[in-house]
Structures are given as C-alpha cells and as structure tokens.
Amino acid sequence: MTAPHDFTTEIDGRAFRTALGRFATGVAVVSCVTETGHALASTVSSFNSVSLDPPLVLFSLANAAASMPAWQRASHYGVTLLHADQADLSNTFARPSPDKWKGVRPLEGPVTGVPMVPNALAWFECEAYRQVEGGDHTIFVGRVVSMRTRMHADDSPLLFFKGRYRGLAREADPVVADDGLWLHGW
Secondary structure (H helix, E strand, O other), X not given: OOOOOOOOOOOOHHHXXXXXXXXXXXXXEEEEEOOOOOEEEEEEOOOEEEEOXXXXXXEEEEOOOOOHHHHHHOOEEEEEEOEOOOHHHHHHHHOOOOOOOOOOOOEEOOOOOOEEOOOOOEEEEEEEEEEEEEOOEEEXXXXXXXXXXXXXXXXXXXXXXXXXXXXXXXXXXXXXXXXXXXXXXO
C-alpha cells in the first residue's frame, strides 16, 4: 500500500526511533530501592504527567533491562528532572553499572527515603500506582507523595532532541503562554 504525501506504512525500527527523536523532551533520572536495599537508577526521556487528581506521573523502562524484575517489585520511585548542567549525571545513570550512585550524594525523599539526584530542577517522590505493558517497555505510573521544586534564576532544563543534549536558547523577551492555553489539558 502506498501512503500519500511521503508517509510510510513500513515502520522500520531505526526510522521510527529517528522520527520519535524529533520530539524534544526533558531528561529525568528515575530511581528506586530494591528489596535488598540496593539503590537503582536510570536516565529516561519518557517522563510525563498523567493526572492532577490524583497526582500521577509516568515513565517507561525497557523490558530487556537486567534490573527490570526489581523495578517491577519496587513499592516507591523517585523522579528527578535534570538541570542543564547535569549531562554528565545523565550519562552516568544511562549506562549499565552495578553502582550508578558512586560519587553522588543522593537527596532522600522525606516520605519513603527513595534516593534522588541533588541540585536538579524538581523532584517527585512516588508510590507505585500501576504498571502497564507497552510492547518492549513497561510503563510505570506513580502517585506523587512529595515533591520539591528548585527556584533559582539560572534554572534551565537539560533537553534531549535528535539524539543530543540541548539547552534552551536565551531569549531577550520569552514568549509567555496564554492563560487560556490548555496544553495537554492542563
């Protein structure tokens, strides 16, 4: 079947990944503590808000991850939204390693003690709410039980676009969203 206007119905894995990379995202580190007390963490760009009432967020992890069984049994998660100057930490938590927290003094969630990356933009401490099968990934939905937001003049997110880290351009006069704009229903 030929699709009009250069669309394709042949969904090649590499081309699909390239097309998805055209969607700019922030970068987050998700974390949990295993039943034996080992702290796990992984860098994700799949973080998203789900609901305000109840307060829900989501992220997904590849089912092929060696630590997937531990993630699936975790009762709590931490989500840290990285600052623009934390690309090195993003790389650290993205690579396989038995001790990704080596050299990092984590911020502990006040409710569950789940570890989170310090000096970031925002932190969400979550209790496990639901897991959803999503092809070769599992989608984890967490109910936020505590949060913290950094409020510094130099706050700028670490962004990911077309397979590279990016930053916000400094604009002399940033465009403010219209109060009546409801992006994603917010």
